[in-house]
Amino acid sequence: MSADELVIPRESLQIASVDRREVLRYLGHREQELTSEFEALLDETIARCLNVATPRMALRSFALANTESAAAVNDAAYGTTATAGEPAALRLVGSQLELVGCDIAKHLAGADRVVLMAVTTGNAIDQELRRLSFGNSLEQLVFDAAATALVERVADVAEARVRDWAASMQRFTSWRFSPGYGDLPLETQRLLLASLDATRQLGITLTDSLLMAPTKSVSAIMGVHAVPQSGMASSCSICSLFEFCTQRLQGRTCCG
């Protein structure tokens, strides 16, 4: 590949709207009738969420160092070879990040590059959630749903940017795969965020229990492929919560 790498250390985004239906979906809404009071609260809360948020993203591409072993790993993951046990980690050129597990290997099958992504809606969202936590549980709940919808929007914007970049090279991307999905360890967060310098660039930090703060942040890995990828993002099958997910039982998913 002769083209330049994708490097967006930090970009602020102006997001003017979120999908109301998305917010309602996060609130568990199905057919219930909405009161005018609630609709007003919903609209007002979404507006305030958009107003206090400072959406930012960071993107950076890396070549995969061991694509041939990715293929082998992929075979192993599909059980087409006899190799048992832990698959070898995928390594990136110019980053210390290593991607471990069968599911990420499947996800990146055929890719020769990955794009690391981190997005956040900023600390002001968490500050507002904290303010509402003092006796405004309903507003906190609705604001939380609005902020979740917003950070997904921000991730969508970032993903579109990656797709455009890939398209400019006649390449195709796979969906956003985040640490903690399938058997990709949550521990992956540390070096993923470090590779994007995400604390300095976006203000994203990790707690000892590997949660991101600000809480409304998304980190993910996308593959860059030579052929179009058909894999669906909403794949519950690799989710570690698959067995007892209450949403799935009700015929819903958390990922759209």
Add this chain to the structure above:
Amino acid sequence: MDNTNTAEKPAASEEGFGAAGISPAEKPTATKAASKAATKAASVTPSIPNYPRCVRIKDDHLARVLAGTEFLLFDGAMGTQLQEAGLEAGELPELLCLTEPEKITQIHERYVTAGSEVVTTNTFGANAKKLGSAATVEQVFSAAIACARAAHPRYVAADIGPTGALLRPLGTMPFDEAYELFAQQVRAADAAGADLFIIETMADILETKAAILAAKENSDLPIFCTMTFGEDGRSFLGTTPELAAVTLSALGVDVVGINCSLGPADVAPLVARMTEWASCPVMAQANAGLPSVVDGKTVYSIGPDEYCQALVPMLDAGVTILGGCCGTSPTYIAGERSLLDSRQPAARAPHNMLTTTSAQELFSLAAGEVGIIGERINPTGKPRLKEALKTGNFDYVMGEAISQVKAGAQVLDVNAGLPEIDEQATLVRLVEDLQGITTKPLQIDSADPKAIEAAVRIYPGKPIINSVNAKDSSLKTIIPIAKHYGCALVGLCLGDAGIPDTAEGRFELAQRIVYACDEAGIARQDILIDCLTMAVSTDQQAPRIVLDTIKLVKSRLEGVRCVLGVSNVSFGLPYRDLLNATFLVAAFEAGLDMAIMNPLSQRFMDAVDAWRVFNGDDERSTHYIEANANRSDTVSPVSGATDAGGKKSAAAETNGLSPDREPTAESAGTSTSGGVLSPAEAIRENIIAGRKEPVARAVAELLASAADSAASDASASTAVDASDSASDSASDPDASDPAASDPDASAPTASDPTASDPDTTAPLTIIDEMLIPALDEVGDLFEKGRFFLPQLMASAEAAKAGFEVIRQNSTADSLAQKEHIALATVKGDIHDIGKNIVKMLLENYGYQVHDLGRDVDPQVVVNEVVAHNIKLAGLSALMTTTVPAMAETIELLREQAPWCKVMVGGAVLNPEYAELVGADFYAKDANESAKIAAEVLG
């Protein structure tokens, strides 16, 4: 004066910038080898290490730099230089000091050759947390400083970056842990021979404060401190350049400034704003724009020439210390060198205002302007506040804060002085929680120096301390705390012989305090003298003495400000607000700067608004016109306050935390449903519909019919002009209670004649036969899927509004409280929304909920359960990674509180998991938790 403060004068470098600006004539002298022993001997507060601070400055040049009279040039980027040399993303660059020292020294050398006077060690992330087991902090600093020294720079700056973790309450890292990480770096750097500290790329003012305190308390080297700001002019945590300049220079840093994030053209206006507020030299280290990869090479958008051109406005604004951040190289530094060599430091004239800050808001008061400090977070004479502080249920306190801010308070006084509670712990928690709901700066009010110190230490800003007095013991303990932690300070005209009864006598005490502050290096504009209001009913000369003292202080102690708790003046007389407001205006005219008062008193605020018109603060009377254009001359705006001790309107007092303050045009006797529904039916219908105000009104109506005497009062006080948005608060019994702000008064607020003889049947009937059944019905609808969660919550809030009315109309013990329940989001988890929903529902069912918050240590849960003999605890966890903490908490509970049942809930839990972690119950939602509570507790 045999008892003047003997505190040693602080280092001259701290005084380079006087209130009136830079005074080049006062050049500080270098103190090459400051005697630490002598410093310690002079220290009057052993609890504060290295106080008073005596800075060890390497040479005369650095001393002049710290006085603002000479330039200083740092180096450029280290990280991007290393990346060019092949450093991988995610790699710890600090380890190269150990593995490839020559490479690091080479980079330093290139900067020294280009003209850098200071080189910055390669230790940005060298804290114990980031290094892990790779190397010790001491090893890295020792190697890094050796690398720097080997390049022969004039000065070596020990670089200290952020911890990489977010501090509580938004994150999980405790202040003390951050402090310890920094302190270890400081000690290692000092021991290895650094010349100064550069604390940089900080985004969180609290974390920055931890780093500065760590530097001050563990070393005497100069502290340079820079924060980083986005295009919006705020740090990631909402701090502005002004705010950082005020707070950090008050904390005693020797240089303050900005680095990273932006290119020089964007940094210039931000750093110029800093120069207006900092009382020390200001520095800037901008990025070379943004990077991109071209032909496999990382290039930055701003070249050396453009970069140096953009520095000119910074120098014009008075910046005296430069360098570079990400993307800059020796070429940039060489350009900066010739730029500095061609110029002289520009004159600066920092503001001379009284300032206090929170993490997100700067309050400043120019001479002649007046400001308001809200007095209501003080348990004296407030039974409900006392109760809230005792039980740790702070929602009520938060409500007090919100209403005061809405009414116009610019600073909030916080007092937790109750003999039966742990004042220090309560004050600290109050200060932390109040930051969550308001951005107004706080005034820390306590008689206990330990409580004051604990609170100001973890306060993310520059608070006001209330107070010091002129007694030796007070001066020697409080002034060092104020200086060390960078606080403004209230000084009471109170001495060993009490409060003098002449203006001259009080002035002498004020002068004593001010001189002691002078000696400690506290700026005059940070001192607020309280001339102490006494009741006019006991001595009619008393108010005159106060006014005369204010005049003396303002005319003879240049730059000092005056503050006054006003309401005591009317103690013992009727219609107190009139006396208070009139006295307030007289005090303003005498020179009062800040009034400590109840902003919910309409007459008080009217007086303030009117004064601001006459004083010219309210330009074109804009605010006054806005506030009063629709007010009527015929209806008394303070009718609520006239019935002192009278029954407040229950309808007007809905949920104190409710953001909506709808005018209550209707009287309590009218149902929203047009009189068709009975109050009982209205309660049910409106709870199900989730409407707060109608429920509150209907409950009030029922209560009124149950207690005849209350009925007339309630309708009387709701007959207030609906446009008067403050009418509800003005009729608050606390507001008009004589004891509200009088520490000497022992009369409780429950002087209310109706409350002392309440009809206790009615409230219980309303709860058991109306509110609870309606909630049950809603729970049912939720379970059947007919309601979704927000509807359940809206109904719960509506019911809560009803409970509030009942609570406010009953004495504390007339309502039997149900059992206690402890709730917590487990250690490591910061998602608390589910827990908050459960809390609200359980409270509505009458349980006394002990909300321990989020990220709660297992032992804290156990302690609370044991202390209150709690029989049910609810734990929530949202992430798979925090489920182990849940198991750990349950295990500890089994060991130390085997009687306590445990219910668990959260997104990743299911019945099997619940059993696995050892819980007794799995609550799939909030509604379920109420059922479990009923099953366990009845």
